[in-house]
Amino acid sequence: MSTRAPPEISVVVPAWNEEGNLETLHAELAAVLDAVGLTWELIVSDDGSADGTWRVLTRLNALDPRVKGVRLSRNFGHQAALLAGLAHASGRAVISMDADHQHPPDLIPALIDEWRRGSLVVHTVRTDDPRQGFFKRTTSRLFYRIFSTLSDSTVDPGMADFRLLDRQVLDELLRFPEEGLFLRSLVQWVGFPSARIPYECRTRYSGMTKYSLRRMLKFAWTAVTSFSLVPLRVAVVAGVMTSGIAFLAIVYAVGAHVLGFYTVPGWASILSILSFLFGILFIFLGIIGEYIGRILIEVKQRPRFLVRERIGTEPASGTPELEVRARRILDVSRGQPERGEWSEP
Ligand code: UDP
Ligand code: MG
Secondary structure, eight states: OTTSOOOSEEEEEEESSOTTTHHHHHHHHHHHHHHHTOOEEEEEEEOSOSSSHHHHHHHHHHHOTTEEEEEESSOOOHHHHHHHHHHHOOSSEEEEOOTTSOSOGGGHHHHHHHHHTTOSEEEEEEEOOGGGOHHHHHHHHHHHHHHHHHHSSOOOTTOOSOEEEEHHHHHHHHTOOOSSOOHHHHHHHTOOSEEEEEEEOOOOSSSOOSOOHHHHHHHHHHHHHHHOOHHHHHHHHHHHHHHHHHHHHHHHHHHHHHHTOOOOOOHHHHHHHHHHHHHHHHHHHHHHHHHHHHHHHHHHTOOSOOEEEEESOOOOTTOHHHHHHHHHHHHHHTTOOOOSSOOOO
């Protein structure tokens, strides 16, 4: 199998308990991609599903060997599952999309057209869909607005992980060793000529959304702390402001004393100022703690996913986990200082 020429297009789909979606997704993809006339593969990354996702995949692979699968050892989360799939893709262009049919396969020919016209990244932007639920729409809009302000990189609301990446861009992305992986923003960060295509989001075909409010908040917080130092800088601004106020208060107190109209100040004002300042202090201690936590996680350099088994695909030689670790070990054994960035050998 490995001696075959790699396909032109790889479609990568992370799937967590999506047994009811894969067969129809495969059928739709096959229809669209065969019409485009390029060779293709579908790589499903089974993110530790508890349902029959892997069974469905094995069956699909027996019917159509272009369907391939990577099964992770447990649930590692959407971004890690997506990365696992991307790491196993061999196409000249890679399209990532969700398993639940919210990302319409009919858009794929348009993505490929843009790619042929020279865009190395083709984003898709969801036009607002009233069926999506008011809560999800507003929270996601709000998040992207805050995120874009905090992090110098603009991620449009409605830009999800439905996009095409050229092999060149993908290879660059696979070299990023970070754990707090937020591909939406990283794809902006790397640059390269890009295009964007609007689309209308469909409703989920089968099953429930895998993003509970708790998961969404965690996702948002990881994204902010991996991409932005602004929360830390806010601490400095708040510190300067509060010490400015404190300085004015001292001037006032001394002035009042010297001028002789010094009165015993009420304990209520002292108490409220003290508790206000302590409040700010603890908030920023918490924020600093979060960043230290992120550093701890990053420094450990644990693999971001573990593969339990594969079907129709092999460990890619460029599996980011192995490659990055090998290089680090090499660097250390050569006695070179560890650097933030590492260069080509
Ligand atoms: N997913 C995953 N692992 C997770 C959560 C989600 O692989 O821990 C997959 C899921 O199967 C789907 C995609 O990521 O293919 C997007 O998830 P979902 O549709 O639940 O998110 P939503 O569209 O509601 O934001
Ligand atoms: Mg979905």
